[in-house]
Amino acid sequence: MxxxxxxxxxxxxxxxxxxxxxMAASENRDGMSQGPALSADxxxxxxxxxxxxxxxxxxxxxxxxxxxxxxxxxxxxxxxxxxxxxxxxxxxxxxxxxxxxxxxxxxxxxxxxxxxxxxxxxxxxxxxxxxxxxxxxxxxxxxxxxxxxxxxxxxxxxxxxxxxxxxxxxxxxxxxxxxxxxxxxxxxxxxxxxxxxxxxxxxxxxxxxxxxxxxxxxxxxxxxxxDAVGTCLPSPLSIVSLTDLGYGGGAGIAHRRLAEALDLAGHRVTHLRLADESPPAAAEWTDQFPRTEAAILASGHDLVLVGNLHGATRGAGLVGRLASALPTVIALHDLFPLTGRCAHPKDCPVIADGCDARCPTPAEYPQLAPGRIAGAFAAKRQALHAPLLLANSDWTRARTQALAPGGTSIAPIRLAFPTGVFRPRDRAALRRGLGLPEHDILVLFAAVIADAPDKGFDDLVATIARVARPGIGFVAIGRLDDPSVFGLPGLHVPGPIGDEETLAQWYAACDVYLTASRLETLGQTPIEAGLCGTPTVAYRATGLTSAVIDGVTGILVEPREGALADGLNRLIEDAAFRQRLGAFARIVLESRFSHAAAAVSLHDALAGWPGMPVVTPVARHGFRPEMLGQFAFARDRRAGATGLVAAPSRPTIRLLRRAKQAVFGRVMPLWMRRVLYATTLLRHRVSR
Structure with missing residues (x-):
């Protein structure tokens, strides 16, 4: 009541x-008939x-x-x-x-x-x-x-x-x-x-x-x-969603969801990936994609929405050519378009003067031979005069303004999340179904490659060691070649999860989400967890300051030793605080990161960009009826996507990967990259 x-x-x-x-829908407060009841139909x-x-x-x-x-x-x-x-x-x-x-x-x-x-x-x-x-x-x-x-x-x-x-x-x-x-x-x-x-x-x-x-x-x-009248809808656009490897992995998932948002806003979206024309092993030496480029230019498209391309090319030639012919926007899933070769320049001492052979990490992905870095950096800066750069967080926008050439067009956008898939559920029932302990406080961490250094893996291991004790369980989602490094006999390791529905169940089954990353343009996993009612502990760093609202959807701590453990212990010990944060997280993140919010932000970015005058402000943003299915309370809720990440590696592959890392670390020497490239070319010629 x-x-x-x-x-x-x-x-x-x-x-x-x-x-x-x-009250019965057929009666008013005086018991008078009110006509037929409304229903989900x-x-x-x-x-x-x-x-x-x-x-x-x-x-x-x-x-x-x-x-x-x-x-x-x-x-x-x-x-x-x-x-x-x-x-x-x-x-x-x-x-x-x-x-x-x-x-x-x-x-x-x-x-x-x-x-x-x-x-x-x-x-x-x-x-x-x-x-x-x-x-x-x-x-x-x-x-x-x-x-x-x-x-x-x-x-x-x-x-x-x-x-x-x-x-x-x-x-x-x-x-x-x-x-x-x-x-x-x-x-x-x-x-x-x-x-x-x-x-x-x-x-x-x-x-x-x-x-x-x-x-x-x-x-x-x-x-x-x-009985509402129709809304004023703009003319639909024909849009190309262009990626390197498609819609797997963090950036691919984010880009797919942006394309879905545009589709639900009534636009026509064509999906193209460069890997269909050239293999990833050739990325360091390839910047020509004639079939893809010709298909885009010949089809009368209105806009090219570019995602990550560095898995298929390290160059900027394709983007420059497309942007000279068609309105082109680049979604900054990382900062690769602004650097000579890296996805995150961190505290690089070189970039302020221009990337060149002094690059301290040329063998880290995305790798590039030192002698070619200066040329790639110059070509990118030339290409950035035409496209619009889309920044997915306040930090990404500020960093882009600092790194981009003067006069570069930059606009903020929201990323899209399927809020009807990532939603709170019956935690006890989920734990029974997933084989998780019923009464433990469960802490989850996740990444496509869970043990990647850029995700703060060493810091994560140290944090868990400080917090681990009876009654506290841990769940690791993603590729993790050596779970024994944690020294946790009760560690739950479902490995890579390839579909959104299953991933959402794991988020909702846990009590706290933990990330030790300091390098995120936004941070999708804290938002996915929050939508499931699971609060996050994270560093007050980079785009995470937009993904986690301190004291509302989780806790942000200063990037210093022991701070993550302190924040995690605070949530572990205060169940009422965890539940408050989880409830607020669901409400505010659904409001700010839905497909509708993303589509509106994309429209606003284009309407404010002189490079696309055909897009103008509207009194109301309209969406197809299917947009309702993205929300948890819809009768016809849309199913989650599949193919999020690659299937788990076979034991032999994991063993070889660990052996390679023991000898060379996580970098790939130039000679090894050339061998892979030559092998790929040979296989391609034999198959033809």
Whole structure:
């Protein structure tokens, strides 16, 4: 039962309707018939609003303040059909400080609430909408927050999200404002009339912008809008998603999800990979891909979205040629496009003066012979004058601005995550199914190559040694050739996991996620873990400061010896704190890193780039109905992807890899690279 202890300070007491528990959708508060009940066949959300109660919210905000008071005004009268379902969707929010009122118009006056929202009778709040809107308002200090609308009649026919206030698509005032949560202070700046209906959402959004009110948007549904008119959709673009090896591994996964977001926004996406034309062993000596280049240029595409290419080429010639013919953007999954050869320059003493043969790590992946580094660096800087660089975190954007040539175009984007796959689940049931101990506190760490030095493996081993004790278990996901290095008899090693659904189960089965990495443009694994309700302990370094919100989705510690162990022990010893962080992580990360949030960020980046004038600001960003399936509460939830990483290596391969590392370390000498290249060419000629 909702705690409806606050009232509006105007109007008669008879006009204030208190939710009194789940009402039958066929009756109003006076027992009058309201017409047929809405179902998931109409709005696409499973069992809403008559489904199970939502997970309880933490009893206060992350900083300890109480949840703000929210007032919901329902616009309509007793003749409106489905008003009972609207009321049930309000009650189903599980929000601790909530009041609502039913009125025929929408007077605006002094109200005993911190935030307000207006619903048309027959429209529904989406599950968890108020907590998501409110948490974003608090974290961003915004006076108004907007979320996605699900547009439905007899079935879902689209989704949309408010865009640029200056744009217009003629939205009618009768449409309501159920997708915007507005603070009382912001309303005081608008001087809205108290005797007339509110403007439409788009009009209110524009008025808020004109008044200088800070606004924010979240990329998850907040409103199920019945009989909504179609939204203003831009013309679809024809886009090439270009990668080196495809969609496996961290960068490949991130790029695939960006391409999925564009597809769900209505664009046509063609997927190409350079490895289909040239093998990875030739990457150091290859910068010509005539078949791929000809296919792109001959097909009339509007945009090339480039991901990592250094697995197939170390050069910038292909990108330069494409960018001179077509609008081209580069997603910075790492910093390779800005350096002579490396993916992360770290504290390199050379790069400030220009990469050349003085490079301290020429044999580390992506390797390049020292004598060729200066030429590669110069070619990249020349090529960067045309493309738009897309930075996936605040740190990546700042680092790019510092390293890129003057005049380079840079824009921020959000990465996309399948929030319906990575979601909280029944932890006890998962542990039984995965064969994990029921009562241990489980700490998980994961990477494609779990023992890679760039993931802070030595630091990880030291941290675990400091924390390990009875009752604490550890799970290692990814390629790990020698699990015995941890000295943990109870270490659980599922190895590389090739599909999102299984990976999400492991995240959700554990209590804490741990990463010792200091080199991330963002850090996808902490976000995946947080979406599953599992908080993270990480260093306050690089892009991790955007992936982990300190005190909200996890703990950030200073990059010094012992700090990770201290942070991990704090979460191990405080179950209530872990649970608070896990609950907040799910809410805020779903709002900020959904496919919809990514698609909007990509549109905004292109609309602000002179290199692509065909993309202009829109009043509303539109999405195909299938976008709803990316969210956990959708009736037709989309299945997770497969092929995330390569299959586990055979024991013989693992043994040979360890032997090679014992002799040469993790680097690959130039002579060995040349032998592999020659062998690949020979095999190719024989096969032909």
């Amino acid at each position: 909702l705690n409806l202890v606050h009232r509006f300070l105007y109007g008669s007491s008879d006009s204030i309707a208190a939710c009194r528990g789940p 109409d709005h696409g959300v499973a069992d809403w609003p008559d489904g199970p109660a939502p997970a309880p919210l933490p009893d206060s905000l992350p900083d300890g303040r109480p949840w703000p008071r929210i007032g919901v005004v329902i616009l309509g009268d007793d003749a409106d059909a489905d008003r009972a379902t609207t009321l049930a969707s309000i009650e189903g929010q599980g929000y601790p400080q909530l009041q609502h009122r039913v009125c025929g118009t929408s007077p605006v006056g002094p109200m005993d609430a911190d935030y307000l929202l207006w619903l048309r009778a027959g429209d529904l709040l989406a599950p968890g909408a108020l907590a998501a809107l409110c948490l974003e308002a608090v974290l961003s200090n915004a006076g108004a927050v907007a979320g996605l609308r699900v547009l439905f009649a007899r079935g879902v026919h689209g989704l949309d999200l408010l865009g640029e206030p200056a744009a217009s698509c003629g939205e009618q005032a009768s449409f309501g404002c159920g997708d915007i949560l507005v603070s009382r202070d912001a309303l005081d700046h608008l001087s809205l009339p108290s005797d007339r209906a509110l403007p439409s959402s788009a009009q209110l959004w524009s008025q808020l912008a004109a008044a200088g009110i800070r606004r924010s948007r979240i990329g998850r549904p907040v409103l199920l809008a019945r």
